Amino acid sequence: MSRLDVFIARMTAQAKCLNWGAEDIRDLPGPVFELGLGNGRTYDHLRKLFPDRDVIVFDLSGKSHPDCIPPEENLILGDVVENLEKVQSRFKGQVALVHADIGNHDLAANEALGRIISPLLVPMMRPKGIIVSTDRYYQDDWETLELPEGVDPVEGFLYRA
Ligand SMILES: C[S@@+](CC[C@H](N)C(=O)[O-])C[C@H]1O[C@@H](n2cnc3c(N)ncnc32)[C@H](O)[C@@H]1O
Known part of the structure:
Protein backbone atom coordinates (compact mmCIF):
# COMPACT_ATOMS: atom_id res chain seq x y z
CA MET A 1 0.00 0.00 0.00
CA SER A 2 1.22 3.53 -0.73
CA ARG A 3 1.37 6.12 2.04
CA LEU A 4 -1.73 7.63 0.43
CA ASP A 5 -3.55 4.29 0.66
CA VAL A 6 -2.55 3.93 4.33
CA PHE A 7 -3.74 7.46 5.08
CA ILE A 8 -7.09 6.84 3.39
CA ALA A 9 -7.51 3.54 5.26
CA ARG A 10 -6.75 5.26 8.59
CA MET A 11 -9.12 8.16 7.99
CA THR A 12 -11.83 5.73 6.86
CA ALA A 13 -11.32 3.65 10.01
CA GLN A 14 -11.52 6.72 12.24
CA ALA A 15 -14.67 8.08 10.62
CA LYS A 16 -16.50 4.74 10.51
CA CYS A 17 -15.57 3.73 14.06
CA LEU A 18 -16.45 7.14 15.51
CA ASN A 19 -19.77 7.21 13.67
CA TRP A 20 -20.53 3.70 14.92
CA GLY A 21 -19.51 4.64 18.47
CA ALA A 22 -21.68 7.76 18.48
CA GLU A 23 -24.72 5.67 17.59
CA ASP A 24 -23.82 3.00 20.16
CA ILE A 25 -23.55 5.43 23.10
CA ARG A 26 -26.54 7.55 22.09
CA ASP A 27 -28.29 6.78 25.43
CA LEU A 28 -25.14 6.63 27.56
CA PRO A 29 -24.47 9.97 29.25
CA GLY A 30 -21.03 11.41 29.81
CA ARG A 47 -17.80 17.93 18.22
CA LYS A 48 -20.21 17.55 15.30
CA LEU A 49 -21.18 14.02 16.38
CA PHE A 50 -21.61 15.14 19.99
CA PRO A 51 -22.87 18.75 19.98
CA ASP A 52 -24.39 18.37 23.46
CA ARG A 53 -21.44 16.75 25.21
CA ASP A 54 -18.13 18.04 26.49
CA VAL A 55 -15.28 16.84 24.27
CA ILE A 56 -12.18 16.91 26.48
CA VAL A 57 -8.98 17.05 24.43
CA PHE A 58 -5.50 15.95 25.53
CA ASP A 59 -2.33 16.85 23.62
CA LEU A 60 1.23 18.05 24.08
CA SER A 61 0.35 21.22 22.19
CA GLY A 62 -2.79 22.98 20.98
CA LYS A 63 -1.54 23.68 17.47
CA SER A 64 -4.50 22.46 15.45
CA HIS A 65 -6.15 24.00 12.39
CA PRO A 66 -7.42 27.45 13.45
CA ASP A 67 -11.03 26.35 12.89
CA CYS A 68 -10.58 23.37 15.21
CA ILE A 69 -9.27 24.81 18.47
CA PRO A 70 -11.09 23.42 21.51
CA PRO A 71 -12.36 25.85 24.15
CA GLU A 72 -9.68 26.50 26.76
CA GLU A 73 -11.62 24.75 29.53
CA ASN A 74 -11.76 21.51 27.49
CA LEU A 75 -8.13 21.47 26.33
CA ILE A 76 -5.68 19.70 28.63
CA LEU A 77 -2.14 20.36 27.44
CA GLY A 78 0.98 18.42 28.37
CA ASP A 79 1.97 14.78 28.59
CA VAL A 80 -1.13 12.63 28.26
CA VAL A 81 -0.02 10.08 30.86
CA GLU A 82 0.57 12.72 33.52
CA ASN A 83 -2.71 14.45 32.68
CA LEU A 84 -4.80 11.27 32.67
CA GLU A 85 -3.43 10.60 36.14
CA LYS A 86 -4.40 14.12 37.24
CA VAL A 87 -8.05 13.92 36.06
CA GLN A 88 -8.88 10.52 37.58
CA SER A 89 -11.19 11.78 40.33
CA ARG A 90 -12.84 14.44 38.12
CA PHE A 91 -14.01 11.88 35.54
CA LYS A 92 -14.34 8.70 37.62
CA GLY A 93 -16.87 6.34 35.98
CA GLN A 94 -18.20 9.04 33.63
CA VAL A 95 -16.52 8.90 30.22
CA ALA A 96 -18.87 7.60 27.53
CA LEU A 97 -16.43 7.45 24.60
CA VAL A 98 -12.68 7.75 24.13
CA HIS A 99 -11.01 8.36 20.80
CA ALA A 100 -7.29 7.60 21.07
CA ASP A 101 -5.06 8.72 18.19
CA ILE A 102 -1.95 9.66 20.07
CA GLY A 103 1.72 9.30 19.26
CA ASN A 104 3.75 9.58 16.08
CA HIS A 105 5.21 7.43 13.31
CA ASP A 106 6.99 5.10 15.76
CA LEU A 107 4.53 2.21 15.93
CA ALA A 108 6.35 0.42 18.75
CA ALA A 109 6.37 3.59 20.86
CA ASN A 110 2.65 4.12 20.14
CA GLU A 111 1.89 0.59 21.25
CA ALA A 112 3.96 1.07 24.42
CA LEU A 113 2.05 4.30 25.13
CA GLY A 114 -1.23 2.44 24.62
CA ARG A 115 -0.22 -0.12 27.26
CA ILE A 116 0.34 2.72 29.74
CA ILE A 117 -2.78 4.67 28.81
CA SER A 118 -5.38 1.88 28.80
CA PRO A 119 -5.27 1.08 32.57
CA LEU A 120 -5.50 4.82 33.27
CA LEU A 121 -8.72 4.98 31.27
CA VAL A 122 -10.38 2.01 32.98
CA PRO A 123 -11.57 3.80 36.18
CA MET A 124 -12.85 6.78 34.21
CA MET A 125 -14.98 4.81 31.71
CA ARG A 126 -18.72 4.61 32.22
CA PRO A 127 -19.79 0.92 32.07
CA LYS A 128 -20.54 0.08 28.39
CA GLY A 129 -18.55 3.11 27.22
CA ILE A 130 -16.69 2.81 23.92
CA ILE A 131 -12.98 3.13 23.15
CA VAL A 132 -12.01 3.83 19.52
CA SER A 133 -8.27 3.59 18.99
CA THR A 134 -5.77 3.85 16.19
CA ASP A 135 -3.48 1.46 18.07
CA ARG A 136 -4.20 -1.84 19.74
CA TYR A 137 -4.95 -1.33 23.42
CA TYR A 138 -4.41 -3.97 26.07
CA GLN A 139 -7.07 -4.17 28.69
CA ASP A 140 -8.47 -7.57 29.68
CA ASP A 141 -11.64 -6.06 31.15
CA TRP A 142 -12.65 -4.53 27.83
CA GLU A 143 -14.58 -6.43 25.18
CA THR A 144 -12.98 -6.28 21.72
CA LEU A 145 -15.73 -5.36 19.26
CA GLU A 146 -16.20 -6.24 15.62
CA LEU A 147 -15.20 -3.37 13.34
CA PRO A 148 -17.73 -1.66 11.06
CA GLU A 149 -17.78 -2.94 7.51
CA GLY A 150 -14.96 -1.59 5.37
CA VAL A 151 -12.53 -0.86 8.23
CA ASP A 152 -9.02 -2.24 7.72
CA PRO A 153 -8.31 -4.32 10.86
CA VAL A 154 -4.82 -2.85 11.29
CA GLU A 155 -6.08 0.73 11.15
CA GLY A 156 -8.71 0.77 13.86
CA PHE A 157 -9.60 -0.96 17.13
CA LEU A 158 -12.91 -0.88 18.99
CA TYR A 159 -13.50 -1.84 22.61
CA ARG A 160 -16.39 -1.74 25.08
CA ALA A 161 -15.67 -1.01 28.75
C1 LIG B 1 -1.73 11.57 14.94
S1 LIG B 1 -1.80 13.07 15.84
C2 LIG B 1 -3.53 13.21 16.17
C3 LIG B 1 -4.30 13.55 14.93
C4 LIG B 1 -5.73 13.96 15.19
N1 LIG B 1 -6.54 12.83 15.63
C5 LIG B 1 -6.36 14.60 13.98
O1 LIG B 1 -7.39 14.09 13.48
O2 LIG B 1 -5.87 15.62 13.52
C6 LIG B 1 -1.12 12.57 17.35
C7 LIG B 1 -1.04 13.66 18.42
O3 LIG B 1 -0.56 13.04 19.63
C8 LIG B 1 0.15 14.02 20.36
N2 LIG B 1 1.03 13.33 21.33
C9 LIG B 1 2.00 12.43 21.07
N3 LIG B 1 2.55 11.98 22.21
C10 LIG B 1 1.91 12.62 23.23
C11 LIG B 1 2.02 12.60 24.65
N4 LIG B 1 2.88 11.82 25.27
N5 LIG B 1 1.19 13.38 25.37
C12 LIG B 1 0.28 14.18 24.76
N6 LIG B 1 0.13 14.25 23.41
C13 LIG B 1 0.93 13.48 22.67
C14 LIG B 1 0.91 14.80 19.31
O4 LIG B 1 1.20 16.10 19.79
C15 LIG B 1 -0.07 14.80 18.13
O5 LIG B 1 -0.79 16.01 18.09
Missing part, protein backbone atom coordinates in the same frame (compact mmCIF):
# COMPACT_ATOMS: atom_id res chain seq x y z
CA PRO A 31 -18.20 13.35 28.22
CA VAL A 32 -16.03 12.27 25.32
CA PHE A 33 -12.21 12.15 25.47
CA GLU A 34 -10.07 12.97 22.45
CA LEU A 35 -6.49 11.76 23.03
CA GLY A 36 -4.38 13.50 20.36
CA LEU A 37 -5.58 16.82 18.92
CA GLY A 38 -3.07 16.98 16.03
CA ASN A 39 -4.62 18.91 13.20
CA GLY A 40 -8.02 18.82 14.89
CA ARG A 41 -9.65 16.69 12.18
CA THR A 42 -11.11 14.06 14.46
CA TYR A 43 -11.82 16.66 17.17
CA ASP A 44 -13.93 18.53 14.61
CA HIS A 45 -15.74 15.28 13.73
CA LEU A 46 -16.36 14.51 17.41
Whole structure:
Protein backbone atom coordinates (compact mmCIF):
# COMPACT_ATOMS: atom_id res chain seq x y z
CA MET A 1 0.00 0.00 0.00
CA SER A 2 1.22 3.53 -0.73
CA ARG A 3 1.37 6.12 2.04
CA LEU A 4 -1.73 7.63 0.43
CA ASP A 5 -3.55 4.29 0.66
CA VAL A 6 -2.55 3.93 4.33
CA PHE A 7 -3.74 7.46 5.08
CA ILE A 8 -7.09 6.84 3.39
CA ALA A 9 -7.51 3.54 5.26
CA ARG A 10 -6.75 5.26 8.59
CA MET A 11 -9.12 8.16 7.99
CA THR A 12 -11.83 5.73 6.86
CA ALA A 13 -11.32 3.65 10.01
CA GLN A 14 -11.52 6.72 12.24
CA ALA A 15 -14.67 8.08 10.62
CA LYS A 16 -16.50 4.74 10.51
CA CYS A 17 -15.57 3.73 14.06
CA LEU A 18 -16.45 7.14 15.51
CA ASN A 19 -19.77 7.21 13.67
CA TRP A 20 -20.53 3.70 14.92
CA GLY A 21 -19.51 4.64 18.47
CA ALA A 22 -21.68 7.76 18.48
CA GLU A 23 -24.72 5.67 17.59
CA ASP A 24 -23.82 3.00 20.16
CA ILE A 25 -23.55 5.43 23.10
CA ARG A 26 -26.54 7.55 22.09
CA ASP A 27 -28.29 6.78 25.43
CA LEU A 28 -25.14 6.63 27.56
CA PRO A 29 -24.47 9.97 29.25
CA GLY A 30 -21.03 11.41 29.81
CA PRO A 31 -18.20 13.35 28.22
CA VAL A 32 -16.03 12.27 25.32
CA PHE A 33 -12.21 12.15 25.47
CA GLU A 34 -10.07 12.97 22.45
CA LEU A 35 -6.49 11.76 23.03
CA GLY A 36 -4.38 13.50 20.36
CA LEU A 37 -5.58 16.82 18.92
CA GLY A 38 -3.07 16.98 16.03
CA ASN A 39 -4.62 18.91 13.20
CA GLY A 40 -8.02 18.82 14.89
CA ARG A 41 -9.65 16.69 12.18
CA THR A 42 -11.11 14.06 14.46
CA TYR A 43 -11.82 16.66 17.17
CA ASP A 44 -13.93 18.53 14.61
CA HIS A 45 -15.74 15.28 13.73
CA LEU A 46 -16.36 14.51 17.41
CA ARG A 47 -17.80 17.93 18.22
CA LYS A 48 -20.21 17.55 15.30
CA LEU A 49 -21.18 14.02 16.38
CA PHE A 50 -21.61 15.14 19.99
CA PRO A 51 -22.87 18.75 19.98
CA ASP A 52 -24.39 18.37 23.46
CA ARG A 53 -21.44 16.75 25.21
CA ASP A 54 -18.13 18.04 26.49
CA VAL A 55 -15.28 16.84 24.27
CA ILE A 56 -12.18 16.91 26.48
CA VAL A 57 -8.98 17.05 24.43
CA PHE A 58 -5.50 15.95 25.53
CA ASP A 59 -2.33 16.85 23.62
CA LEU A 60 1.23 18.05 24.08
CA SER A 61 0.35 21.22 22.19
CA GLY A 62 -2.79 22.98 20.98
CA LYS A 63 -1.54 23.68 17.47
CA SER A 64 -4.50 22.46 15.45
CA HIS A 65 -6.15 24.00 12.39
CA PRO A 66 -7.42 27.45 13.45
CA ASP A 67 -11.03 26.35 12.89
CA CYS A 68 -10.58 23.37 15.21
CA ILE A 69 -9.27 24.81 18.47
CA PRO A 70 -11.09 23.42 21.51
CA PRO A 71 -12.36 25.85 24.15
CA GLU A 72 -9.68 26.50 26.76
CA GLU A 73 -11.62 24.75 29.53
CA ASN A 74 -11.76 21.51 27.49
CA LEU A 75 -8.13 21.47 26.33
CA ILE A 76 -5.68 19.70 28.63
CA LEU A 77 -2.14 20.36 27.44
CA GLY A 78 0.98 18.42 28.37
CA ASP A 79 1.97 14.78 28.59
CA VAL A 80 -1.13 12.63 28.26
CA VAL A 81 -0.02 10.08 30.86
CA GLU A 82 0.57 12.72 33.52
CA ASN A 83 -2.71 14.45 32.68
CA LEU A 84 -4.80 11.27 32.67
CA GLU A 85 -3.43 10.60 36.14
CA LYS A 86 -4.40 14.12 37.24
CA VAL A 87 -8.05 13.92 36.06
CA GLN A 88 -8.88 10.52 37.58
CA SER A 89 -11.19 11.78 40.33
CA ARG A 90 -12.84 14.44 38.12
CA PHE A 91 -14.01 11.88 35.54
CA LYS A 92 -14.34 8.70 37.62
CA GLY A 93 -16.87 6.34 35.98
CA GLN A 94 -18.20 9.04 33.63
CA VAL A 95 -16.52 8.90 30.22
CA ALA A 96 -18.87 7.60 27.53
CA LEU A 97 -16.43 7.45 24.60
CA VAL A 98 -12.68 7.75 24.13
CA HIS A 99 -11.01 8.36 20.80
CA ALA A 100 -7.29 7.60 21.07
CA ASP A 101 -5.06 8.72 18.19
CA ILE A 102 -1.95 9.66 20.07
CA GLY A 103 1.72 9.30 19.26
CA ASN A 104 3.75 9.58 16.08
CA HIS A 105 5.21 7.43 13.31
CA ASP A 106 6.99 5.10 15.76
CA LEU A 107 4.53 2.21 15.93
CA ALA A 108 6.35 0.42 18.75
CA ALA A 109 6.37 3.59 20.86
CA ASN A 110 2.65 4.12 20.14
CA GLU A 111 1.89 0.59 21.25
CA ALA A 112 3.96 1.07 24.42
CA LEU A 113 2.05 4.30 25.13
CA GLY A 114 -1.23 2.44 24.62
CA ARG A 115 -0.22 -0.12 27.26
CA ILE A 116 0.34 2.72 29.74
CA ILE A 117 -2.78 4.67 28.81
CA SER A 118 -5.38 1.88 28.80
CA PRO A 119 -5.27 1.08 32.57
CA LEU A 120 -5.50 4.82 33.27
CA LEU A 121 -8.72 4.98 31.27
CA VAL A 122 -10.38 2.01 32.98
CA PRO A 123 -11.57 3.80 36.18
CA MET A 124 -12.85 6.78 34.21
CA MET A 125 -14.98 4.81 31.71
CA ARG A 126 -18.72 4.61 32.22
CA PRO A 127 -19.79 0.92 32.07
CA LYS A 128 -20.54 0.08 28.39
CA GLY A 129 -18.55 3.11 27.22
CA ILE A 130 -16.69 2.81 23.92
CA ILE A 131 -12.98 3.13 23.15
CA VAL A 132 -12.01 3.83 19.52
CA SER A 133 -8.27 3.59 18.99
CA THR A 134 -5.77 3.85 16.19
CA ASP A 135 -3.48 1.46 18.07
CA ARG A 136 -4.20 -1.84 19.74
CA TYR A 137 -4.95 -1.33 23.42
CA TYR A 138 -4.41 -3.97 26.07
CA GLN A 139 -7.07 -4.17 28.69
CA ASP A 140 -8.47 -7.57 29.68
CA ASP A 141 -11.64 -6.06 31.15
CA TRP A 142 -12.65 -4.53 27.83
CA GLU A 143 -14.58 -6.43 25.18
CA THR A 144 -12.98 -6.28 21.72
CA LEU A 145 -15.73 -5.36 19.26
CA GLU A 146 -16.20 -6.24 15.62
CA LEU A 147 -15.20 -3.37 13.34
CA PRO A 148 -17.73 -1.66 11.06
CA GLU A 149 -17.78 -2.94 7.51
CA GLY A 150 -14.96 -1.59 5.37
CA VAL A 151 -12.53 -0.86 8.23
CA ASP A 152 -9.02 -2.24 7.72
CA PRO A 153 -8.31 -4.32 10.86
CA VAL A 154 -4.82 -2.85 11.29
CA GLU A 155 -6.08 0.73 11.15
CA GLY A 156 -8.71 0.77 13.86
CA PHE A 157 -9.60 -0.96 17.13
CA LEU A 158 -12.91 -0.88 18.99
CA TYR A 159 -13.50 -1.84 22.61
CA ARG A 160 -16.39 -1.74 25.08
CA ALA A 161 -15.67 -1.01 28.75
C1 LIG B 1 -1.73 11.57 14.94
S1 LIG B 1 -1.80 13.07 15.84
C2 LIG B 1 -3.53 13.21 16.17
C3 LIG B 1 -4.30 13.55 14.93
C4 LIG B 1 -5.73 13.96 15.19
N1 LIG B 1 -6.54 12.83 15.63
C5 LIG B 1 -6.36 14.60 13.98
O1 LIG B 1 -7.39 14.09 13.48
O2 LIG B 1 -5.87 15.62 13.52
C6 LIG B 1 -1.12 12.57 17.35
C7 LIG B 1 -1.04 13.66 18.42
O3 LIG B 1 -0.56 13.04 19.63
C8 LIG B 1 0.15 14.02 20.36
N2 LIG B 1 1.03 13.33 21.33
C9 LIG B 1 2.00 12.43 21.07
N3 LIG B 1 2.55 11.98 22.21
C10 LIG B 1 1.91 12.62 23.23
C11 LIG B 1 2.02 12.60 24.65
N4 LIG B 1 2.88 11.82 25.27
N5 LIG B 1 1.19 13.38 25.37
C12 LIG B 1 0.28 14.18 24.76
N6 LIG B 1 0.13 14.25 23.41
C13 LIG B 1 0.93 13.48 22.67
C14 LIG B 1 0.91 14.80 19.31
O4 LIG B 1 1.20 16.10 19.79
C15 LIG B 1 -0.07 14.80 18.13
O5 LIG B 1 -0.79 16.01 18.09
